[in-house]
Amino acid sequence: MSEIEITDVAMRFRSRHGEVTALERISLTVPDGQFACIVGPSGCGKSTLLMVAAGLITPTEGDVFVDGKPTFEPGADRGMVFQSYSLYPWLSVRRNIEFGPEIKKIPAADRRKTSNELIHLMKLDGFADAYPKVLSGGMKQRAAIARALAGDPEVLLMDEPFGALDAQTRQIMQELLTDIWQRYRKTVLFVTHDIEEAIFLGDVIYVMTSRPGRIRTTLAVDIPRPRTFDTLTGPRFAELRNQVVGVIHEESLKAVESELARA
Amino acid sequence: MLNVAYTLGASRWTVFYKVFLPATFPEVVDALRITMGWAWTYLIVAELVAAEHGIGSFILIAERYLRADRIIAAIITIGILGLITDTLFAIAHRLAFPYVEKVRA
Numbered sequence: 001m002s003e004i005e006i007t008d009v010a011m012r013f014r015s016r017h018g019e020v021t022a023l024e025r026i027s028l029t030v031p032d033g034q035f036a037c038i039v040g041p042s043g044c045g046k047s048t049l050l051m052v053a054a055g056l057i058t059p060t061e062g063d064v065f066v067d068g069k070p071t072f073e074p075g076a077d078r079g080m081v082f083q084s085y086s087l088y089p090w091l092s093v094r095r096n097i098e099f100g101p102e103i104k105k106i107p108a109a110d111r112r113k114t115s116n117e118l119i120h121l122m123k124l125d126g127f128a129d130a131y132p133k134v135l136s137g138g139m140k141q142r143a144a145i146a147r148a149l150a151g152d153p154e155v156l157l158m159d160e161p162f163g164a165l166d167a168q169t170r171q172i173m174q175e176l177l178t179d180i181w182q183r184y185r186k187t188v189l190f191v192t193h194d195i196e197e198a199i200f201l202g203d204v205i206y207v208m209t210s211r212p213g214r215i216r217t218t219l220a221v222d223i224p225r226p227r228t229f230d231t232l233t234g235p236r237f238a239e240l241r242n243q244v245v246g247v248i249h250e251e252s253l254k255a256v257e258s259e260l261a262r263a
Numbered sequence: 264m265l266n267v268a269y270t271l272g273a274s275r276w277t278v279f280y281k282v283f284l285p286a287t288f289p290e291v292v293d294a295l296r297i298t299m300g301w302a303w304t305y306l307i308v309a310e311l312v313a314a315e316h317g318i319g320s321f322i323l324i325a326e327r328y329l330r331a332d333r334i335i336a337a338i339i340t341i342g343i344l345g346l347i348t349d350t351l352f353a354i355a356h357r358l359a360f361p362y363v364e365k366v367r368a
Contacts (some may be wrong), residue, residue, distance in 0.1 A: 054266075054269075054270050055269075056266050056269065056270070073269075074266070074269035074270050075270075075272055076270075076271055076272025078270060079270055079271065080266070080267065080270040082266070082267065086264055086266075086267045088264065088282065088285070088286070089286075089362045089363065089364065090285045090286070090360070090362050099268075099271055099281075100271040100272060103268075103271060103272055103273050103277055103281075104272060131361070131362040132362070133362060133363075133364040147267075147271070148270075148271075151271050151272060153270075157270070
C-alpha cells in the first residue's frame, strides 16, 4: 500500500500587489499503483502542488498524507523527477543512480544490483561510467527517472519530466515510462501541460483551473493497457483529448482575460 | 539539485557535503584562478614600493639608471610568469573536474 492524499491544500503568496492565491483548497487522493496526471494551463500552480506533495514547500493550509501518515518534510518515500536535468554533473550515471541507496547506507553490492537493473531498463547500457555531460537530453532524463526509482519510493512525483525534450524523444520516453510503470506499479503523480501526454500515461486526469488553482474536472481514462503508439490514433483517445482541450481552452481564455482586466 | 537530494531522503548535513560542496568546488577553484592575477599584481606593486629584491625592486633600480631595456625585460617576465601560473591553473582545473561542461555561447 502506498497512497498519497492531499487534503484541502491552499497556497498563498504575498506580493507587491497584495496576496496571490496560487492554490485553493485542493484535495485529491492517488490510490496505490495509480498513475494520476495533473494538467492545466501554464501558471495554474500545478508545479507548486507537486512541490507541496514532495514536502519541498509548506502549504498555507492543508496536509499531505502518505499511507495515511501526515508528512511535513521531503523524504525518500516520495521520489521526484524534475523538468530540468537535475543529475549531479560530478557523478557518473551509475553513481547518480546509486545516490539514494548510498544515503540509505545500502551495501555496495545491493546498490550495484539495483543500478545495473535500472541502467538496463532505462536503456543506458554502456553509459554507466559516463558523466552526464556526454548524455543527450532524453538519456539524462532517463537517468533522472532511474535515480528516483533507485530510492524505491512509495510515490513517484514527476514535474513535466519530458517538457524539455523534442516531440519524437518525448513519445519514446512516454512509451518507456508506461512499460516501467507496469513493471514497478508505483503510485505516480505526474504534472504536465501536454494533454495527449496525460491521456496516454494516466489512469486519471485532474484538470486544473488557472489562478487560483483549483481542480476543475476529474476524468477517468478508460483506455485499456498496455497502451502503445496505436492508442494515440484511437477514437476514444480523440474523444478524451477534445474534452480536455475544451476545458483547458476555456480556462486559458479566462486567465488571459483576468490578466487583461488587471492591466 | 538540492531539492533532488531532499527527495532522495538526504538530511541537511548530507546535502551540504554530498551536493553543495562538490557542486560549488569547481567554481571556487575558478575564482582562485582569477584572484591569482590580482595577487600577482599586488606582489609586484609591493616590491616596487618596499623591497630589496624581486622584479619590482629590479624595475625601480633600473629606472634609477635609466635602463629602459631592463625595465621592458622585467615587464615581459611578469607577463610570462603570469601566463604560466594561469595556464597551470587551467590545466589543473581540467584534470580535477573533467565533468564540467564547457558553455560556448
